[in-house]
Amino acid sequence: MSATPGLTSAPRPPRPEAAPPRPYHFPQFEHRILANGMRLIVAPVPKLPIATVLMLAEGGAAADPSGREGVAQLTAQLLLEGSEHIDGASLTEQLELLGATAGASADWDVAVVRCTALVENLPRALEILGGVLRAPAFPEREVDRLKAERIADLLQLRADPGALADETFARVAYADGSRYALPAGGNEQTVRAIVRGDVQRFYEERYCPEAMTVIVAGAMTVDESEQLITRLFADWRGTPPRATRIDDAPGARTRRVHLVSKPEAPQSELRVGHVGVPRAHPDYFAIVVMNAILGGLFSSRINLNLREQHGYTYGAHTGFDWRRHAGPFGADTAVKSDVTDAAIREIIAEIERMREMPVSAEELSLATSYLDGVFPIRYETTDAIASAIANLEVYGLGDAWLDRYRERVRAVTVEDVQRAARAHLRPEELQVVVVGDPAVVREKLESLGIGPVTVVDSER
Amino acid sequence: MHIPISTLTLGNGLRVVLSEDHTAPIVAVNLWYHVGSANERPGRTGFAHLFEHMLFQGSADVAANEHFELVARAGGTLNGSTWLDRTNYFETVPSNQLELALWLEANRMGWLLPAMTQQKLDTQRDVVQNERRWSMDNQPYGSWWEKLPALAYPPEHPFHHSLIGSMTDLDAASLEDVAAFFATYYTPDNAVLTIAGDFDAAAAQALVEKHFGGIPRGSGKPPLPDMTLPPTFGGWKREVVEDDVMLPRLFLGFRTPAFGTPDYYAASVCAAVLGMRKGSRLHRILVRERQVASDAGAFTYDLSKGADLLVVDVTARPEISADRLEEEVAALVDELHGVGVTEAEVARAAALIETELVAALQSAGERADRLSMFATYFGDPALINRQLEAYAAVTAEDVTRFAQARLGPDNRVSLLYVPRGAPGSESLVEAEAHA
Numbered sequence: 001m002s003a004t005p006g007l008t009s010a011p012r013p014p015r016p017e018a019a020p021p022r023p024y025h026f027p028q029f030e031h032r033i034l035a036n037g038m039r040l041i042v043a044p045v046p047k048l049p050i051a052t053v054l055m056l057a058e059g060g061a062a063a064d065p066s067g068r069e070g071v072a073q074l075t076a077q078l079l080l081e082g083s084e085h086i087d088g089a090s091l092t093e094q095l096e097l098l099g100a101t102a103g104a105s106a107d108w109d110v111a112v113v114r115c116t117a118l119v120e121n122l123p124r125a126l127e128i129l130g131g132v133l134r135a136p137a138f139p140e141r142e143v144d145r146l147k148a149e150r151i152a153d154l155l156q157l158r159a160d161p162g163a164l165a166d167e168t169f170a171r172v173a174y175a176d177g178s179r180y181a182l183p184a185g186g187n188e189q190t191v192r193a194i195v196r197g198d199v200q201r202f203y204e205e206r207y208c209p210e211a212m213t214v215i216v217a218g219a220m221t222v223d224e225s226e227q228l229i230t231r232l233f234a235d236w237r238g239t240p241p242r243a244t245r246i247d248d249a250p251g252a253r254t255r256r257v258h259l260v261s262k263p264e265a266p267q268s269e270l271r272v273g274h275v276g277v278p279r280a281h282p283d284y285f286a287i288v289v290m291n292a293i294l295g296g297l298f299s300s301r302i303n304l305n306l307r308e309q310h311g312y313t314y315g316a317h318t319g320f321d322w323r324r325h326a327g328p329f330g331a332d333t334a335v336k337s338d339v340t341d342a343a344i345r346e347i348i349a350e351i352e353r354m355r356e357m358p359v360s361a362e363e364l365s366l367a368t369s370y371l372d373g374v375f376p377i378r379y380e381t382t383d384a385i386a387s388a389i390a391n392l393e394v395y396g397l398g399d400a401w402l403d404r405y406r407e408r409v410r411a412v413t414v415e416d417v418q419r420a421a422r423a424h425l426r427p428e429e430l431q432v433v434v435v436g437d438p439a440v441v442r443e444k445l446e447s448l449g450i451g452p453v454t455v456v457d458s459e460r
Numbered sequence: 461m462h463i464p465i466s467t468l469t470l471g472n473g474l475r476v477v478l479s480e481d482h483t484a485p486i487v488a489v490n491l492w493y494h495v496g497s498a499n500e501r502p503g504r505t506g507f508a509h510l511f512e513h514m515l516f517q518g519s520a521d522v523a524a525n526e527h528f529e530l531v532a533r534a535g536g537t538l539n540g541s542t543w544l545d546r547t548n549y550f551e552t553v554p555s556n557q558l559e560l561a562l563w564l565e566a567n568r569m570g571w572l573l574p575a576m577t578q579q580k581l582d583t584q585r586d587v588v589q590n591e592r593r594w595s596m597d598n599q600p601y602g603s604w605w606e607k608l609p610a611l612a613y614p615p616e617h618p619f620h621h622s623l624i625g626s627m628t629d630l631d632a633a634s635l636e637d638v639a640a641f642f643a644t645y646y647t648p649d650n651a652v653l654t655i656a657g658d659f660d661a662a663a664a665q666a667l668v669e670k671h672f673g674g675i676p677r678g679s680g681k682p683p684l685p686d687m688t689l690p691p692t693f694g695g696w697k698r699e700v701v702e703d704d705v706m707l708p709r710l711f712l713g714f715r716t717p718a719f720g721t722p723d724y725y726a727a728s729v730c731a732a733v734l735g736m737r738k739g740s741r742l743h744r745i746l747v748r749e750r751q752v753a754s755d756a757g758a759f760t761y762d763l764s765k766g767a768d769l770l771v772v773d774v775t776a777r778p779e780i781s782a783d784r785l786e787e788e789v790a791a792l793v794d795e796l797h798g799v800g801v802t803e804a805e806v807a808r809a810a811a812l813i814e815t816e817l818v819a820a821l822q823s824a825g826e827r828a829d830r831l832s833m834f835a836t837y838f839g840d841p842a843l844i845n846r847q848l849e850a851y852a853a854v855t856a857e858d859v860t861r862f863a864q865a866r867l868g869p870d871n872r873v874s875l876l877y878v879p880r881g882a883p884g885s886e887s888l889v890e891a892e893a894h895a
Binding site for chain 2 (some may be wrong): 008009010011012013015016018019020021022023024047048049050088089092093095096097098099100101116117118121145148149151152153155156158159160161262265266267269297298299304307308309310311312313314334335336365366369370372373374375376377379380381382383
């Protein structure tokens with residue numbers, strides 16, 4: 001061995017070949033339907049003595065009544081603030097004494113009460129959660145408190161360049177009046193307008209056993225789970241909710257630059273994108289592979305360009321936000337202020353190149369072999385397994401979807417990728433949001449010549 | 461719950477930890493180097509982390525950024541991270557790709573320097589400076605990362621200075637620094653390699669020997685200075701920070717026993733009693749009951765050398781002034797210091813910690829990282845199987861005794877963030893002078 005540290009004289013072992021892969025199957029799961037129509041899906045995963053339970057209701061933010069945006073998230077949070085039998089503080093204490101990690105939230109499409117606990121404690125934790133899910137009290141005091149906490153969050157957002165960029169991008173990407181133009185949690189005006197009666201009404205309309213699904217993943221058998229969930233919920237009755245239809249129309253159809261002023265900011269937060277496509281779109285797999293190449297992977301075109309070639313940023317990504325209706329597509333990054341214009345030029349050029357030129361066979365195989373190979377690594381925890389099953393339900397993908405995922409990813413071709421890029425990337429319609437220092441970036445943005453520059457009022 | 465463990469040490473000093481689990485065809489490879497920002501020399505703050513970036517810039521047989529590409533193509537995930545007293549690198553890959561991950565780690569441990577160029581260093585310097593801007597300089601309250609350790613550890617202490625580094629020091633980093641740091645710290649005898657997941661122990665041992673066995677032992681690293689500190693700060697050091705923020709926020713720190721010492725567990729449970737989840741004291745009293753805070757939590761840094769830091773982090777509600785926020789938090793902590801905790805509070809904390817630990821250990825990457833941690837800090841990866849026991853043994857009396865010894869006004873440092881130009885912010889800055 002060499003005596004000089006840092007210089008290894010031993011022969012270098014050659015680059016290895018992969019061994020044959022071992023098979024993997026997503027955990028098997030079974031369906032049950034309770035007498036009241038509530039659905040139950042159980043995935044027994046006996047590895048560790050732990051389980052995750054998700055209770056899904058049709059109470060996502062897309063169902064918010066106009067002028068009361070934010071009520072869906074508030075309602076979900078308020079479920080854990082007590083019933084007529086127990087107040088929120090005691091409920092929290094009892095769950096936490098059981099070591100249960102419990103929470104309730106609403107995304108755009110669905111409300112979910114989630115609980116992870118050691119299996120020995122899970123039945124008692126679910127009894128507590130089942131009780132409030134069936135008969136929440138929505139105490140006036142807690143309605144007011146959680147509204148005030150949301151308003152504090154919105155206030156914080158004004159000083160947070162990344163959050164401000166996200167909020168502004170949604171507002172300019174969607175048409176005025178579209179639900180997706182406002183934050184899922186509502187804005188200050190709509191949250192202030194919410195009263196307890198709005199929450200009660202939303203709950204009565206959206207949380208009904210006929211339209212709910214309970215998912216259990218972990219060290220529980222199908223029979224144990226069925227007995228437990230039947231005992232907690234089978235005698236609960238309700239009226240099914242109506243389907244939600246929302247407006248996902250884009251805002252401007254021409255390229256524009258929206259500058260949110262943050263004087264002396266050392267970086268510019270950038271969002272560059274437009275309205276994307278609904279989750280159930282037939283091009284889903286081609287889009288996922290195309291996005292991986294464009295900006296989804298570390299070795300994607302946009303990250304290698306902005307980070308590794310130019311050193312403009314710590315990281316740059318693109319993504320499609322998958323929802324029942326068309327969520328946004330966009331690139332996001334934060335770049336040093338003096339290269340704001342150059343970074344935007346590179347992002348737009350990469351989006352255009354994706355449409356104009358076929359990707360190479362190497363790029364395609366990198367994306368597909370990554371998405372194929374990483375599949376088992378995504379489902380190591382009971383929470384991840386339960387969440388994957390929840391997606392099947394929320395987006396109506398069918399039970400075979402996870403089992404077919406890998407072959408469908410592998411089937412995507414160079415032509416599919418280009419077709420998806422041409423159909424779903426629209427460079428002329430990109431909305432560019434910059435949260436940055438106008439003294440440094442404004443003139444540069446104007447001389448970039450990609451579209452009119454407007455200064456946006458961040459306090460709206 | 462019992463994690464199976466076997467260990468071996470190569471002739472060059474590399475310590476290896478193996479933990480089999482065949483429930484899915486996944487394997488995690490995790491490498492801890494016992495070096496962090498604490499080992500940086502004066503004028504080179506941020507270098508340990510910049511160096512971590514350079515480890516992804518290729519080695520003798522790996523091109524720049526090829527590491528990312530090879531792992532992605534194999535269907536794996538990867539990353540690295542730098543902390544005050546360690547740096548880790550890790551991949552989780554399909555189990556048939558175990559050798560690829562080992563080869564990549566060995567190639568850069570043994571043969572990094574041929575791939576280092578000035579251009580790569582310059583680009584990563586730009587990337588890291590942008591990481592600093594993004595995570596600290598352009599982030600509300602972001603400077604707490606740098607200011608709190610600076611307050612809590614004396615200037616000559618290795619934990620005092622900035623982990624991300626100053627722009628000036630990052631500018632000064634050279635290729636010579638890269639070569640010297642590599643030779644000193646990136647040696648097999650200063651590292652722990654853990655493999656967790658779906659592998660055959662005998663085959664894995666042979667692969668480890670094949671890829672790492674030829675890398676020579678280092679010639680030793682300079683010892684860190686004595687890091688022991690008195691048990692308390694000996695007062696309450698306050699700093700008021702005007703920042704581009706909308707709401708006041710208080711970081712209140714306490715000097716606590718180092719991670720892994722017997723008294724650490726009482727400190728960790730105390731942090732959970734104070735600030736873990738919504739049933740904690742801070743949340744229940746300040747957010748729910750008194751409604752003076754919009755958010756509240758507490759945590760420990762888990763530093764294994766010298767002294768650890770317990771931090772209470774509370775953000776005000778919009779109508780609450782910075783002064784009032786500090787009074788409310790201090791009153792709550794004073795009560796805990798004076799009166800102690802209840803058995804129910806300790807039971808709640810222990811139950812939450814247990815669930816969190818079991819949930820985390822589902823993932824091969826988490827298991828591997830914790831095994832590497834216990835092996836690096838304490839020479840004993842099997843400590844992973846004694847954590848639940850150690851937490852279960854903590855009594856209310858232990859936590860009360862800890863609170864009496866360490867949460868008093870003689871053992872505090874605080875950073876109070878106030879909105880720039882807010883009414884009263886000037887008088888707050890003056891208040892600092894007599895603190």
